[in-house]
Amino acid sequence: MTTDDSADLSNVEGPSGQVEPRKDAIEQSRLLFKLGLSFFLFGLINNVLYVIILSAALDLVPPSTPKGIIAFCNIAPAFVAKVGWPYFLKGRIRYVKRLVGCCLLSVLGMIVVAGFESLYMRLLGIGIASFSSGLGELTFLQLSTVYHPPSVGGHSVGYFASGTGAAGLVGAFLWWELRNLGVKTGVGISAMLPFVIPVTFFCVLPKPDMFSSFSMALHPDIIVSSPSEYTALPSNDPSSNTEQEDDEEETPESQASQLPPSKLHVSLSPADKWRLVRPLMLKYMLPLFCVYTFEYTINQGIAPTLVYPVPNSSEHPILSSIIKSVRDYYPLWQLVYQATVFLSRSSISFGLPPLPARLLSLPAIVQAVILLFLATESGLGIFPDNAEGLAIGVVFLMISFEGVCGGLAYVNVFYRLNQDRVSSHTDDPSRSLHEQQQLERQIREFRIGSIGFADSSGILLASILAVPTEVALCRAQIRRGKTLCGSL
Incomplete structure (x- = not known):
């Protein structure tokens, strides 16, 4: 629960404007x-x-x-x-x-x-x-x-x-x-x-x-926006009624007594969906796609080649207790990645504020820099051969930042899209209030569902790029005399 949420719970006002009993806040x-x-x-x-x-x-x-x-x-x-x-x-x-x-x-x-x-x-x-x-x-x-x-x-x-x-x-x-x-x-x-x-x-x-x-x-920096193709509904916001219509438990028969059967079923047309998707492409889909493409290219194509000699126990007592063979590096990178992904995906549930909407592309930019840095370190070697402790420490930090960027991109894109509400068409006088409520609900559901393929397509592209990337980086290491990746 966020700090804003807690503040709201402790100051809930009743219909009369008076503060409700504390038990109501506890129930909430x-x-x-x-x-x-x-x-x-x-x-x-x-x-x-x-x-x-x-x-x-x-x-x-x-x-x-x-x-x-x-x-x-x-x-x-x-x-x-x-x-x-x-x-x-x-x-x-x-x-x-x-x-x-x-x-x-x-x-x-x-x-x-x-x-x-x-x-x-x-x-x-x-x-x-x-x-x-x-x-x-x-x-x-x-x-x-x-x-x-x-x-x-x-x-x-x-x-x-x-x-x-x-x-x-x-x-x-x-x-x-x-x-x-x-x-x-x-x-x-x-x-x-x-x-x-x-x-x-x-x-x-x-x-x-x-x-x-x-x-x-809402968080103070969340702005509820609406594309020009859609206008706001009348003053009685249907959202308060829409939630009560749980898709599996509502009884259409009760609505049928009030509305003609032909008006109980509404759906978004392909044209409607295209109008809704178009504003989301650059704002939400592209950042998510890029983050996942870079992220999984690192995990599948670069991380397997980030191997170093086994640390000496006298010089690196902590590292030597974790890394006992060259095959331990990749599981270590994956553990670091998974841990930081969890922490960053939990940022909003931990109470941290969401990223400003204008910064949603920032994780993708940072992720691209991390990819270039790690690819350079793997293929060309940024650190001297006798400084594996420093190299391992820097790679550890880069993998951590990679996980943070991936997690922040995921949670903030879907959080922002959940908060970014739009309304349905109201220019059709024959459309009933029930139809408007159903249409607006479908708009909200479609918008957040429409960008889900962006991360999966990024992972698919990365799976294609990863194999030649790993092979090329390993060959580059062997050419400069570092043969560890060839022994895995």
């Missing part, structure tokens, strides 16, 4: 805690299988099979889900059906991975789990838009991002503990994790209408 704090916990678990469980599969890559495929095929099968189906659902499907989101479907797909995918030793069947299982993870991430981000006031929706986004960051650490740790049981048992046990999502959704997550009396303000 309890609801926010349950909301934050729910979205944290959504992010954690949705992404943890992705990390487990990557961590288990060496155990899932034969030694002769390139491990990059695991990374590709683990991201390509998620990319398809993030493009397909918001852009090609119409109408309201059926959250219960979608979340239950994602849960079952994830379980099925992991069971296929655990139950078959065939490479093709395991890749099929990984693809099924990946599709479910991509659709799940899209769904939870869209679910955050049905919570009002906007600061409550931002609260849910912050904790969801924190959960996705924690998935990197939890997934790697879980597979470290489960791998001794073998692929069949270890992956089979992890197949039970997705059931946490429907349990959390039905038993922990507060209903959107429970927050209808909140008077929490």
